[in-house]
Amino acid sequence: MSSTAYAGPWTSLPTTLTSWILDVIQSMGHERMTPVQSATIPLFMKHKDVVVEAVTGSGKTLAFVIPVLEKLIRRENKLRKNDIGALIITPTRELATQIYGIFTMFLAAQPRPLTEDPGPSTSQYPPPLLLISSSQSSPAQDIERFLSTGADIVIGTPGRIEEFLLGKGQFVVNVKELDVLVLDEADRLLDLGFQVTLTKIITHLPKQRRTGLFSATMTDALSELVRVGLRNPSRITVQVQVKGEGGSNGSSDKKGRVIEEQRIPASLQNYCVSCLASEKTVQLSRIISHEVQKQQSSQFIVYFATCACVDHFYHVLPGLLPSGTKLHSLHGHLSPSARTRTLTAFSEAISTPASPSVLLCTDVAARGLDLPHVDVVIQYDPPTDPKAFSHRCGRTARAGRSGRAYVLLVGREVEYVGKSILLSFSISEW
Numbered sequence: 394m395s396s397t398a399y400a401g402p403w404t405s406l407p408t409t410l411t412s413w414i415l416d417v418i419q420s421m422g423h424e425r426m427t428p429v430q431s432a433t434i435p436l437f438m439k440h441k442d443v444v445v446e447a448v449t450g451s452g453k454t455l456a457f458v459i460p461v462l463e464k465l466i467r468r469e470n471k472l473r474k475n476d477i478g479a480l481i482i483t484p485t486r487e488l489a490t491q492i493y494g495i496f497t498m499f500l501a502a503q504p505r506p507l508t509e510d511p512g513p514s515t516s517q518y519p520p521p522l523l524l525i526s527s528s529q530s531s532p533a534q535d536i537e538r539f540l541s542t543g544a545d546i547v548i549g550t551p552g553r554i555e556e557f558l559l560g561k562g563q564f565v566v567n568v569k570e571l572d573v574l575v576l577d578e579a580d581r582l583l584d585l586g587f588q589v590t591l592t593k594i595i596t597h598l599p600k601q602r603r604t605g606l607f608s609a610t611m612t613d614a615l616s617e618l619v620r621v622g623l624r625n626p627s628r629i630t631v632q633v634q635v636k637g638e639g640g641s642n643g644s645s646d647k648k649g650r651v652i653e654e655q656r657i658p659a660s661l662q663n664y665c666v667s668c669l670a671s672e673k674t675v676q677l678s679r680i681i682s683h684e685v686q687k688q689q690s691s692q693f694i695v696y697f698a699t700c701a702c703v704d705h706f707y708h709v710l711p712g713l714l715p716s717g718t719k720l721h722s723l724h725g726h727l728s729p730s731a732r733t734r735t736l737t738a739f740s741e742a743i744s745t746p747a748s749p750s751v752l753l754c755t756d757v758a759a760r761g762l763d764l765p766h767v768d769v770v771i772q773y774d775p776p777t778d779p780k781a782f783s784h785r786c787g788r789t790a791r792a793g794r795s796g797r798a799y800v801l802l803v804g805r806e807v808e809y810v811g812k813s814i815l816l817s818f819s820i821s822e823w
């Protein structure tokens with residue numbers, strides 16, 4: 394966000410935040426709230442259900458992490474070992490892992506009682522529990538971990554959560570004390586066909602709870618989920634307003650300038666490149682070389698339509714990109730542990746213009762992933778869905794940083810995909 398896009402300081406919230414929570418926020422360097430945080434946290438704390446739509450990279454995660462923790466801290470009765478207090482459901486294991494990391498960081502900072510033995514059992518709030526498919530954890534092991542440490546906050550993907558609450562864990566996990574349910578990237582959960590699973594989970598949870606739906610893109614299909622899972626929710630929509638001299642979809646401000654509402658961050662520059670199909674790979678390598686030389690860019694994400702394309706280009710591109718470029722590949726046909734390794738390697742790589750890092754991936758890496766140093770997103774294959782377009786672009790230009798996104802269009806794509814995307818987002822020809 395540009396400096397003007399920030400809302401008030403954290404101390405201006407109607408509910409005073411717990412001091413150790415505030416300390417963690419400050420240690421992250423976040424001096425002020427983002428607009429979505431200042432709009433959402435008070436409502437959640439006032440026991441309202443919320444449906445939140447805000448552009449990529451605008452800080453939606455802390456907009457639910459903070460109220461979940463504060464609600465837990467403010468409980469009159471401490472949760473027992475087999476109770477859970479909050480449930481966060483996300484569409485991908487990568488996003489679940491990222492959110493788990495944030496809750497873990499907060500809970501690790503809680504003050505410990507003064508005792509000789511500073512082991513984890515002395516913490517007032519146990520560590521969160523992550524429920525995703527992985528080689529280290531089966532549904533039975535999930536239950537074992539839960540039984541050994543307890544967990545007030547559970548984060549996971551829908552299948553594993555269903556197994557945990559309604560399968561193996563049915564007689565072990567008590568949901569009666571649950572305060573908060575969060576569905577992150579809620580529209581994607583439905584796109585992936587989880588409606589039935591979600592309805593089963595929601596029906597199993599107590600009615601006396603608060604529910605939040607979060608995404609950068611909401612769809613009409615969500616109304617059924619809202620009907621089943623939420624009570625009289627408040628809708629929060631944070632879009633970016635761009636002032637210009639003219640335009641078609643905007644309202645006017647007092648000076649007569651047109652205010653257009655955008656679904657992508659203001660600090661993101663979007664370009665489209667129309668070319669012949671046979672030129673696409675050359676164009677990709679041209680964009681990367683241009684970015685490295687002219688913009689000093691060092692971290693790139695390139696989206697392809699299929700897992701096979703990612704594998705193909707992982708083998709073909711080394712000869713075509715600037716020497717020193719490190720390639721990483723991520724798609725749904727890789728094993729969970731290989732996906733974790735790739736993401737860690739990419740996010741921890743020391744990237745410089747002389748040694749750039751390029752993540753080649755499918756839409757498995759389109760949503761929610763916070764890789765703050767990505768300079769450039771390139772869509773080698775355009776998405777069929779304009780929603781995916783904004784989520785992919787949104788992997789760069791996060792939290793006010795600048796970033797550029799390119800989409801390659803060939804033949805009739807210019808006519809069909811291009812038009813709908815060009816009309817919805819402000820894109821220049823490159």
Ligand SMILES: Nc1ncnc2c1ncn2[C@@H]1O[C@H](COP(=O)(O)OP(=O)(O)OP(=O)(O)O)[C@@H](O)[C@H]1O
Pocket residue numbers: 422423424425426427430447448449450451452453454455608609760761762763765787791792
């Ligand atoms: N108040 C704040 N001030 C500055 N930076 C912040 C603040 N809150 C969050 N951030 C940072 O902004 C980045 C994006 O946050 P987050 O991942 O929550 O975005 P998001 O809205 O969920 O995006 P997406 O829709 O892509 O999932 C993160 O790196 C986060 O640390």
